Each structure stands twice: as structure tokens, then as C-alpha cells.
Amino acid sequence: MLNAIACVTLLPLFGFFVLTLLRPPERVAAWIGCGTVAAAAAILFTITIGFLQNPPAEGHAVVHYGTWVGIGSFQPGFSAWVDMLTLTMLCIITGVGFLIHVYSAGYMVRDEGFARYFSYLNLFIAAMTVLVMADNLLLLFMGWEGVGLCSYLLIGFWYRDPANGAAARKAFIVTRVGDTAMIIGFFMLYLQFSTIDIAEILRRSHEAIYFNQSLYTVVALLLLGGAVGKSAQLPLQTWLPDAMAGPTPVSALIHAATMVTAGVYLIARTHPLFMQAPLAQHAVGWVGLLTLLIAGASALVQVDIKRILAYSTISQIGYMFLGLGVGAWSASIFHLMTHAFFKALLFLSAGTVIFCLHHKQDITEMGGLRKLMPLTFASFVIGCGSLASLPLITSGFYSKDEILIGAWNSGEMAFFWGGVVGALITAVYSFRLVFVVFFGAPKTHPDHAPTLNMQVPLVLLGILSVMGGAIHLRLDGVLPIGSHEVSTGGHGMISALLIVLPLVGVALAWWLYRRGITWTKTTGAPAAMLFFRRGWAFDALYDAVLVHPWVWLATVNRSDVVDSGYTAVARLTQWLYQQASITQTGSVRWYAGVMIFGFTLILSAAVFL
């Protein structure tokens, strides 16, 4: 049964090819798109159940399908690495992916690029499954770049608007910076361990003959570079808010639930390296902490419904990085899963709002939707509650709780208190969003209702967001015992704090809302607020430090100095061509003469040399 795991990749890939080559009409395209992912998910769930019932002795299995090329010691295989971490990721990808496919069939209706949309979405699922199943660095990189490509294609899906194209390019280029760091790290790993098999690399990293503290630190930092690019963490977080230019279900799937968590997966997968490089692991924690605070502050003051969610995604992934940084490995993966549920729910609900309010995204033009769109309201409250980690009844509570306990146990108090402050901010901004959009007097009336295939995913994701906290991930064989599972003192107090904190946050949001303080003004607002809204002016900073000098350099060097060298080479080549072509006279005498002359030359060289 385990051998069938390739179907999880191949079925969506097949769907991609069919959709791309045939461009079928809407209804057929929707069935192909959703059908292949549904079949993949069904196969995967069967495999997962089988895996759980009788797990392999070592806790993992490798399914080898063939060798791609075999040149010397370089033998990259098509093989799937299957353990509980992989299966967890795969379940999230195909499960949430399937729901979002179904939702998209309703959301994208009557879009001229309907089949194209589904083909990209299927390609994304295929690439993402390759990424998490890869057992060697090359395959991992292929999946990694594949999802990057799909992200690019889908952000710029409505390519007629140049702004969307710009956003797509920005996402692609910014993540490329991280990818470059990552692939340098991969090369260093290959040099050090002379294999690209991930499990083998991790095993050898413990061996004394390979051990090299400084190398591990550098490699781990380079991998972190790749992770921050893909997962939109400081300092490469700037692309994600702009990535909201894509269709909203895409934001839900790629820029919230799955792709942006690839960085978390990468670090969790290579955790032995990070554990042997404490400096790098510490850096992971700091990146997470700073990102979650900075992005949380930005989320407080946004006016675009999708940008709020985008900043909140950055902030929540910050929590996952924080968890990785303090060694709460499985807690991070747990938060990854619950976040996938509730953030997908939130994005889809936001999508419903946008869909029904004829593509308005500005929350100042919304209000009072509570009565007009009851189902959307309910799912939005569940999503925001989970995001704010309302105690006991939401999944977000359990996962965030574990991360913060892990931070407490790690002994680094900045991590813990920073996380607590972040949790308060989260509660405030999420309920600010709920109150502004769904309470008060209606400003815009929805002109049509969400279709059934949009409602069903909302309900299912809502259930998952509530019940997801009860899922017990069996990651103990894969990831080491996390810092959150060690019991030290003071947990009662922390729990009490974490229960009270979100409630305080919600109350604060309500109080502010009643007082009319919603931070939605666009003019005459305090400088700090605008600063936060512009994402702490990182874009302006990068423009000033990187883009403008580069453009300036390019302008100055318009008649490229370096290029003249190449022109000379081209001239030389052309000249050589002319000289050489003189020899081709077409007369046999000359040809025979050259042969004999050349032969004599060679013979004398061989004899007298």
C-alpha cells in the first residue's frame, strides 16, 4: 500500500497536464481539478491509517521508484521518505488543498482562466507533495522551486493588471534570495557528506569524523535563509502582503496554509543540524520572535481585509519559528497544522465576503455583515477565535499554548514574554477585524450569496478549527522530545495567563471598537500608525538600500563596460569563422592535400615528440 504514495503526487500532476493541454470547459475542469486531488487525498488517508496501525520498525519507510541519473557517486533517486512528519504535512496539503479546490470551483466561476487556474493549483499540490516527500536534497529542491513557480504563476494570475505581475515578480525574486542561500547550504552539505540523501546526511552529522561545529552553524544559517524566504520571515517578509494580489483561495492555500510553512518543515526536517548548531537554532527563535511582533503590529492597523490576514500569517509563522528556536519541535508542527485549518478558514471566509461584496477588500466599506451573512460570520468568528487562541474551545489555543510553554522551559525569558505580548496583539487585531466587518451599521450590501460548494468547505474547515486541537500528532519517533513536554515548575500560572490573555485581548478590542478607535484612518493618522501600516517601511528601506543603488548603477553603466569584453569575444569568434571557412574550398585536391599534410604533422608529432 505504501508504494501507492507516488499517486499523491502523480494524480494532481496528471490533472495539471490534462488541464494544460486540453483547456476543458469550466465544469469539466473543476471535476478534473478537484477529482484528482480528492483521489490523492483518499489514497493518502488510507496509507496514513495503515501506517498508524502498523508502523514500520524504524518509524519511517523509504519507497524507491527508480534512479534519475547515475553518474559516479551522484545517484539521485525518485524515492519517497515516509514518516509521520511527512504524512502529517501530506494530510494537511491534500486535505486542505481539496477543500480549497472545491471552494475555488465556486469562487472562480465565470473567470476566463478557469482551466488555467485549476491546472496551476494542481501543479502546486504535486510540487508541494514532492517537497515534503523528498528523501534527497535534489528532489527537495525541485519541489521547493516548483511551489515557488506556482506561487509566482498564481499571484500574477490576473496578469492583465501590471500591479499583479509586479507583485508576482516581487514574491519570486525575494524568495530567490533565500533560495540562493539555501542551495549554497545544500552544496556545502554535499561537499561535507558526499551524499544528497537527507537521512544519510543527518545520520552522518552525528559521527565524529564528520563533525565540524562551525560548518554546521554556517549550513544551518544558510538553510534558515532559505526558510525565511519561503516562509516570509524577517528580513524577507516583504513579499507576502503583496502576494495577496492573487485570487483569495490561492492566498488561503499557498500563502497561508501550505507553501509558506515549507520553511518550518525544512527546519524541522533538518533539526539534527540545528541542534548541533545552537547559535543557528537561537537565531531561528529570534527571527520568529521579531517577526511575530513586527507583523502583529502591522496587522493591527491595516485596512485591507486580506492584508490583515497576510500580516497575521507572517506573525503566526513567527510563532512556529519561535517554537523551533526553543526546541518545541512537535509543537511547531502542531501549530502549523491548526494554523493551516483556521487560516484557510479565515481566508475562505474573507473570500466569501469579497465575493459577495463585488470584490471590495477595504474593511472601512464593510460593516454589519453579521445578519446579512450569518454563515460567513460564524466561520469568521471561529477562525478569529482560533487565531486569537480563545481558551479551551479553539485549536489555536492548544498549539500556541505548547509553543509558549516550550519558550518558558527554554529559560530564555525574552522568547516567552515576547510571545505573550504577541498573543495579546493577535487577539486584539483579530477581533478588531471581526467587529469592524460584521458589527455596526451595514455599509455595503452583498449582491449575491455564496454557492453551496463555497459553503461546505467553510463548514468543514470550521469544524477542523474547533476540533483540530484534539488531534494528537504522533511525531515522537521523528522529532526529539520537545522543550514543551518537559515539566518544570510554574505551569499552572502560565496556563492561567494564557487563558486570561486572549479574553483580555477581545475585551480590549471591543472597548476600542466602542470608543471608535479602529485605526482605519488613511489621512491625518499618527506617524507611528502609518509606519506600522507600511509594514515598518521595509519596502522603502530595501528600495533605498538595494533597488535604487542598483538601478543607478545600471543607468550609469548603460553602455556596459563589461559587455565590451564579450563583444570582443564575439568579434574574435566571427573572425575565426571567416578564417576557418576559407579552408572549405570545395575542391577535392585541396581536401586530399590537407588530409595528407595533417597526417604527416600528426605522424611526426607522434614519432618525434
Added chain:
Amino acid sequence: MNFGFPHFMALLPVISLTVASVVVMLCTAFFRRHGLIAALTLLGLGITLACLHQQSGIAAIEVTPLMQFDRLSVFFSAWILVAAMVVTLLSWHYFRTREGLSEELYVLLLTATLGAVVMVSSIHFASFFLGLEILSVSLFALVAYPVTSLTRKDRSAASPIEAGIKYLILAGIASAMLAMGMAFLYAATGELSFSGIQTMLQTDAVHESRNLYAMGGIVMILAGVAFKLALVPFHMWTPDVYHGAPAPVTAFLATVSKFAMLVLILRAFLFARGDHPEAVIAVVTGVAAVSMLVGNLLALQQNNVKRMLAYSSISHSGYVLVAFLAGMVASTANAIKAEGIEVEAIAFYIVSYLLTSLTAFGVVSVLSSGRERVSYSRESGGNVDAETRDTDGLQDYESLFWKRPVMASVFAIALLSSAGIPLTIGFMGKFYIFAAGVTSALWWLLLVLIASSGIGLFYYLRLVLVMFRLPEGGHDGHGEEVMAPAQTTAAALVREIPVGARWLMVLLGGVILWLGVYPGPLMAEIRDILVAMRVAG
């Protein structure tokens, strides 16, 4: 001499090919039906392929001291037969719409294939020479087809007869060198079998007293081989002959004829162990470097596609030599038989070369088949040779993608594969050779390889660009002066494409892509064969 049933069975493919050529010849005498003859030829080749299939995986068996049938010969003979079948189909399409009697062509095709198969299985200079001459003599006549073009008026186009005579004379010189070299080696060692010569060359007696004989013999044989492989300075005939010969014959010339010679030296190379004389290494290095550079330079601004591909095949022979050199250096350093990655690289590369060239020349051949569809008004001359001329001018490929999307795409794949662009088998082959070169630390040669590949990229991409350029009015203004074909006055020739031929080309293009994306099985098969050879030898 021991000749039993197993030997007969092993010889079966050769017998089958011989019988097929006799049957086709007799048939031609009674029924001049083009389709029937072509079908019979295909049948003969198919039966031979089936015979080969029968003995895949057998243990090596020597049939007389001349030939050895083993997994190596079976594997490469199969490729030769497949290529011959493709060429048969191409010829059928090509000559169907042309005047003149072309049925005898298939007899020659079969005998040429026979020669190639004999070469692939020979372990003795006698059978080597025999196979080579069967192949060459058939090719002299093949190149001169179709006979009617004696009447052509257009002097600018190359004539097949002219090409045939050039090939005859120059190949005669090369064969003479080869025969002389064999005589010298025989004088030095008293042996004519590969293994015997190898053993004798290692003995000190030969080393000391008859060094000059041996060295002279080796160099002469190298010259003869280099002629067939079109290596500099024995490359001059290539463009003229490739250009003058009808397109399907060019395809045969570039693939089967060269391929058989490459397999032969690969086999001879497997016997060679230990020291390679430094002088030979130096000479081969020089030839490899110059071939890579000169081949690519000559192709640079060539406006005739067949000539361009001919020059490109010169440089490809140079690339293969890099892998041979890597093997020579490695075995000299370690005083063992050449084995491992170098030999794998050679074997893989020649298969990739066969496929790529077959596809490239195949497309030219298919485009030259069929009746002319649109005849643009031309400024000079009438429409005299439009019916017989091959579609090989650069102007014929102008915006081809918009007229013939399938053929242009397949051609683009073949060109990219020649250039060594990833996702094609050509990339994998070049990567293999590169890896072999790195293993033996041939840095200077690799530098030349990179530089010449860079030059090569220009003319491959130039052709691709020409094909994909938008028709009339679609000028983008980039690099017009370099990219545009020189003779813009000549009319573009567009013909009807036979449907069957189109699917054949799509299939070949697909194989190039498939083996470029997933070459694992082919590599594993080659490694298996070479391991088996090593155990047997």
C-alpha cells in the same frame, strides 16, 4: 575450427541482413514497386531486430577469431537497426515524390547496415576492415542518389554525384591509410586481433625494437578512424558530402556510419589496458581540441542547415574524444584497464548522438519530402529544381514554427539536444563526458569543451530563433544583422508533410525528451553491459 549451433545462432542477425539484401535485390529485379521494396526492407530489418532480441543477455561468444557477439554488440546493433529502419521510412517518403529509379537504394541501405553490424561485433582487424568497406562502398553509391539530378541546371546547389565522387576519393585515401596502418602493426606485432596486438604491444620486445613500426601503424589507423569520424584535419569532406547527399542518406551517414565506427573504437578501447604512449595521448588531445573548436567555428554563420549540422557533427566527434582521453589518462595513471565512468560516458554519449542526429537530419529529410505546396515568386531562375532541392536553406526555416508547428518543435528539441540544453538527452551525454573529464582532471580540454559549446550554442539558437520568429511584420529588431539569413532573395520552400513521417519525428523527439528527463534506465543498462564485458574480458 569450431562452428556449432550456438555460433550459427549468434551469427543469425548478420545472416538475416545478408538474406534480406539478396531478397530485396531480387525483388527489385522483378517488381519495380517502391512501396513494396521499402516494406520488404523494413521487414528484413525487423526480422534482424527480432533475431537480436533473441540473443539479448547471452554470454559472449566468439564466432571465428574475427567476430564476437556479446551484450555490447547486441545493444549497439539494435540501435543501428532502429536507425536504419527510421532511415528506410525517411527514404520512402523522400524518394516517393521524386523522379528516377530509387528501389536499389534499399539494397545498398541493407548492405551498409550489414557492414555496420559487422563492425560493431568485430574483434579483429580483418573483420574491421571488411565491415568498414562494406559500409563505405554502399555509401559511395547511396550518396550519389537520385541519379536524375545529373540534369540539374542550378549550379549553386550541390550535386549528389559530385558529393559521391568526393567521398569516394577521400574515403579511398583514408582506407589506404588504415590498411597501411594495419600492415605496420602486423609487422610490429605479428598479430591482427585486438587482444593479440594489445598483448604484444605490452611486451618489451615490441617496445624497444619496433617502436617506430608500431607507432606509425597506430597513427595511420587513427587517421583512418578520424576520417570516418570527421575529425580535424580529416573533416574537410563532411560539409560537402552531407550537403550533396539526399537528406535521408545524410541522416544515415551522420548516424549509422559514424556510430558503428565509434562503437568499434569503444570495443578496441576496452581491450587497451595499462600505459597509453604519451605521444598518442598528446596527438589525440590536439585532435580533440581542434575538432571541437573548428567544427563549431565553421558552423557559426553557415546558412545551409545540412552543412551546419555537418560541422556540428565534427565538434560532436571531438566531444566523444574527450571521454576517450579521460579513459586513457585514467588507465595510464592507474595502469589498469579503462573502466568506470569514462567508458559509460562514451557509450551513453554515442547513443545520445545517434538519437539527436537522427532526429535533426530526419526533420530535414521529412521537410524535403512531399510535393512543394507554395512556391513564392523568385527573382532569379525558374522553378526548375524546386521539386528536387532539399529544404535545407536557412530561408526555408524562416518562421517555420508558424507554418509547421510540430516539425519546428521537434527540430528545436533536436537542436537543443545537440547544444546540450537540460531536459534533453544531449545534456545528459555532455554532463557524463564532463564528469569523466573532471574525474581525470583534463582541465584544459574541458575549458576548450566549454568554450566551443558556447560558440555552438550560437548557431543552434540562431536556427531556433529563425524558426520561431513571427512571420512578416513580426520583427522585434533584435540582432537582425547577425541573425538574418544571408540570401534573403531566395524563396522559401514549403512542402506538404507526410502524416506518417510527422508522427515518426514526434516519436523521436519524445524519446530525446524522455531520456533527457529520465535517463536512469538507459544508464543502468549501459553500466550492466560494461560490467558484463569487464567480467568476460
